[in-house]
Amino acid sequence: MSQPESAVADAQAGGRGGATPMKGESLAAFAERHGLRRSIARPALPVYLRQLWQRRHFIVTYATSRNLSKYSNSVLGQLWQVITPLLNAAVYWLMFGLILGQKDKPGVGGNYTAFLITGVMVFTFTQRSVLGGAKSVSSNLSLIRALHFPRASLPLAYTLQELQQLGWSMAVLIAIVLVTGEPVTLLWLLIPVALLLQTLFNLGAALIVARVGAFVRDVNQLLPFALRTWLYASGVFYSIQEQTKGLPELLRWVLEVNPAAAYIQFMRDLLIFEQAPSAFTWITCVFWALCALIVGFLYFWLAEEKYGRG
Amino acid sequence: MAELTKERSQVALEEAKAAHAVVRAPEKRGKPTVVVDNLHIVYRVYGAASVHEKGNAANALMRILRRQGRPQMKEVHAVKGVSFVAYHGDAIGIIGRNGSGKSTLLRAIAGLLPPTKGAVYTDGQPSLLGVNAALMKDLTGERNIVLGCYAMGMTPAQVREKYDEIVEFSGIDEFVNLPMSAYSSGMGARLRFAIASAKTHDVLLIDEALATGDREFKRKSQERIRQMREEAGTVFLVAHNLDVIEETCNRVIWMHKGKIKMDGDPDKVLSAYTKN
Numbered sequence: 001m002s003q004p005e006s007a008v009a010d011a012q013a014g015g016r017g018g019a020t021p022m023k024g025e026s027l028a029a030f031a032e033r034h035g036l037r038r039s040i041a042r043p044a045l046p047v048y049l050r051q052l053w054q055r056r057h058f059i060v061t062y063a064t065s066r067n068l069s070k071y072s073n074s075v076l077g078q079l080w081q082v083i084t085p086l087l088n089a090a091v092y093w094l095m096f097g098l099i100l101g102q103k104d105k106p107g108v109g110g111n112y113t114a115f116l117i118t119g120v121m122v123f124t125f126t127q128r129s130v131l132g133g134a135k136s137v138s139s140n141l142s143l144i145r146a147l148h149f150p151r152a153s154l155p156l157a158y159t160l161q162e163l164q165q166l167g168w169s170m171a172v173l174i175a176i177v178l179v180t181g182e183p184v185t186l187l188w189l190l191i192p193v194a195l196l197l198q199t200l201f202n203l204g205a206a207l208i209v210a211r212v213g214a215f216v217r218d219v220n221q222l223l224p225f226a227l228r229t230w231l232y233a234s235g236v237f238y239s240i241q242e243q244t245k246g247l248p249e250l251l252r253w254v255l256e257v258n259p260a261a262a263y264i265q266f267m268r269d270l271l272i273f274e275q276a277p278s279a280f281t282w283i284t285c286v287f288w289a290l291c292a293l294i295v296g297f298l299y300f301w302l303a304e305e306k307y308g309r310g
Numbered sequence: 311m312a313e314l315t316k317e318r319s320q321v322a323l324e325e326a327k328a329a330h331a332v333v334r335a336p337e338k339r340g341k342p343t344v345v346v347d348n349l350h351i352v353y354r355v356y357g358a359a360s361v362h363e364k365g366n367a368a369n370a371l372m373r374i375l376r377r378q379g380r381p382q383m384k385e386v387h388a389v390k391g392v393s394f395v396a397y398h399g400d401a402i403g404i405i406g407r408n409g410s411g412k413s414t415l416l417r418a419i420a421g422l423l424p425p426t427k428g429a430v431y432t433d434g435q436p437s438l439l440g441v442n443a444a445l446m447k448d449l450t451g452e453r454n455i456v457l458g459c460y461a462m463g464m465t466p467a468q469v470r471e472k473y474d475e476i477v478e479f480s481g482i483d484e485f486v487n488l489p490m491s492a493y494s495s496g497m498g499a500r501l502r503f504a505i506a507s508a509k510t511h512d513v514l515l516i517d518e519a520l521a522t523g524d525r526e527f528k529r530k531s532q533e534r535i536r537q538m539r540e541e542a543g544t545v546f547l548v549a550h551n552l553d554v555i556e557e558t559c560n561r562v563i564w565m566h567k568g569k570i571k572m573d574g575d576p577d578k579v580l581s582a583y584t585k586n
Contacts, residue, residue: 027347027431028345028429028431030342030395034342034345034433036343036431037431037432037433038429038430038431054463057466057469061456061457061460062457062460065449066448069448069449069453072489140446143446145420145422146437146506147437147458147461147506148435148461153461308422309422309423309424
């Protein structure tokens with residue numbers, strides 16, 4: 001009984017009254033005969049989706065709880081949900097609107113405050129979803145190791161959390177748009193559509209960076225720079241069409257087809273320019289939403305069994 | 311509506327299954343749940359800085375330019391050819407000195423460390439409860455309970471039903487409304503065990519998670535492990551406290567330098583271990 005092989009011998013002797021490997025049967029064959037499986041297998045896609053649906057309470061509760069606890073250490077508490085985007089917008093207004101003189105340029109619809117804040121709010125939504133997504137798996141390792149659940153619940157919850165935060169930002173945004181003199185139009189009915197498309201895109205992006213961030217920690221150092229470059233390239237403070245007039249066609253097209261720019265354009269069309277989004281904007285927004293979601297989901301799912309290992 | 315009906319029928323199905331399981335439990339006992347077949351685990355440790363190569367930025371750059379791997383990598387052969395079979399209803403204690411490969415073995419069974427050689431076969435997905443497994447430390451105990459239950463796939467109704475039992479079992483009382491970061495290590499461990507054991511696991515791996523509890527909690531957790539065994543789950547327990555193992559386990563594996571030194575009845579193995 002004191003040899004390492006004792007388990008086999010012990011099992012073969014039937015000492016425990018349980019099923020035992022037959023004479024000459026390897027442990028691998030024995031395991032297979034009893035339907036035991038090796039390591040964690042990745043569930044098939046439909047099963048995985050069903051499991052995710054079963055975890056919907058987890059996703060919603062996790063997002064809400066994180067939101068509520070997020071500012072619990074600060075004096076102003078939940079007010080920061082509103083103050084942070086406003087302060088951001090104020091800084092940009094000072095720098096770009098006043099000092100760099102963007103506010104009187106053509107293409108901003110004559111209402112630079114609303115133009116800028118729309119851009120900042122829409123971009124911040126994507127930015128925060130991506131940043132959160134990158135940490136969603138890597139900062140929840142103990143949860144992943146202790147309990148079983150489809151790991152995609154985590155980036156999903158993080159994106160949902162940002163969507164809940166966006167509720168506050170949207171209320172502020174709409175108040176500012178109204179105060180600065182834009183009328184309410186029927187086009188505003190499309191606001192939920194715009195948000196839905198952007199949320200789908202954000203979710204896809206969050207899933208992609210979640211997988212990358214789970215295995216390559218350097219991503220958390222790099223992402224802020226990538227996101228800042230994206231911010232400057234997405235026409236948050238300026239009108240892409242007006243500012244890029246001298247540039248090559250291809251570059252202008254790349255700037256406008258960029259998802260962040262498309263979602264910003266969509267929202268500005270509804271809130272400020274009082275025009276239906278162009279076919280180009282529609283196609284870009286829908287394309288990026290579906291593309292990111294499908295690619296992101298598959299990419300994340302393909303590594304499902306590897307999260308939390310090592 | 312269709313969704314609801316579907317869910318109901320699923321719940322009914324699960325209940326039927328559960329009832330079935332209770333009836334069948336004695337028969338299930340003989341069935342193996344974990345087969346470990348000549349398992350070797352070698353893992354790499356980074357950052358064991360040697361004296362002449364310090365980890366500054368210039369060295370990091372040179373390393374990448376020279377296309378070398380990460381620096382100061384050391385290989386640790388933690389588990390060296392371990393084989394055993396565990397059955398439904400077993401509670402297996404794993405003992406051994408620090409660094410004998412106990413925790414590594416548990417992590418490998420949980421599927422968290424890929425085997426270097428050999429394999430681990432399991433029935434279902436094992437759950438690992440470790441010492442440092444604070445679930446979500448910024449959130450309150452109450453949120454952790456609710457979220458933990460949801461993550462294990464419970465429905466809101468089941469969570470409401472289990473909630474009081476979990477609080478009561480963990481014995482954290484009014485601390486349930488404070489964030490887990492404010493808990494003592496003992497309270498955290500108790501709450502985690504209470505949450506994880508609210509559901510029946512096929513294979514539950516406990517790594518020192520019970521070590522920090524007080525006497526009362528020890529008694530309750532032993533009772534819970536006994537229940538799990540009766541429900542035909544398999545429990546692995548790593549502990550330095552031999553009393554816990556003696557009172558809870560029906561089988562003990564003694565790990566020494568990455569190998570099994572002894573495997574068998576608690577009395578025999580424990581007395582040999584203490585003599586050693």
